[in-house]
Amino acid sequence: MLTLVQELVTVLGLEDIVLSFDIVKKTCQIIIESGNDYVIAVKNNQPKLHRHIQHIAAIRKPTSRIVETEKIRDRFTTRTVEVFHDVNGIDPAWTGIQSLIRVERIGTRKGKKYHEIVCYISSLICTAVVCWGTTN
Secondary structure, eight states, X not given: OHHHHHHHHHHTXXXXXXXXXXXXXXXXXXXXXXXXXXXXXXXXXXHHHHHHHHHHHHHSOOSEEEEEEEEETTXXXXXXXXXXXXXXXXXXXXXXXXXXXXXXXXXXXXXXXXXXEEEEEESSOOOHHHHHHXXX
């Protein structure tokens, strides 16, 4: 998958697009060097980066924040999207990071409660509305 993404960006000469998926540091660099941007999900396979985003979210006020509530069939969700532009302390090998994004979802699915938090990094300097529109 990573090789395919790297080839897609370099071989096809894609420019001015935003890529959104799970990737690693080298792919960030290739995306930025090709003139594109990214929004990347940060999961537990990148524990240091994931912890850093959670820490920033706990101690800093977000640059931008939106809260949305939706009801679709048997699912009720309240979603909070927070964007932080404090990227100090992040490994510079994560090329191009401009925004840290934290999305919290609380709700019910088929009558069962759920709570999840997903973190993202982005090479865009964005607001919660723009970032959520890109990752959604």
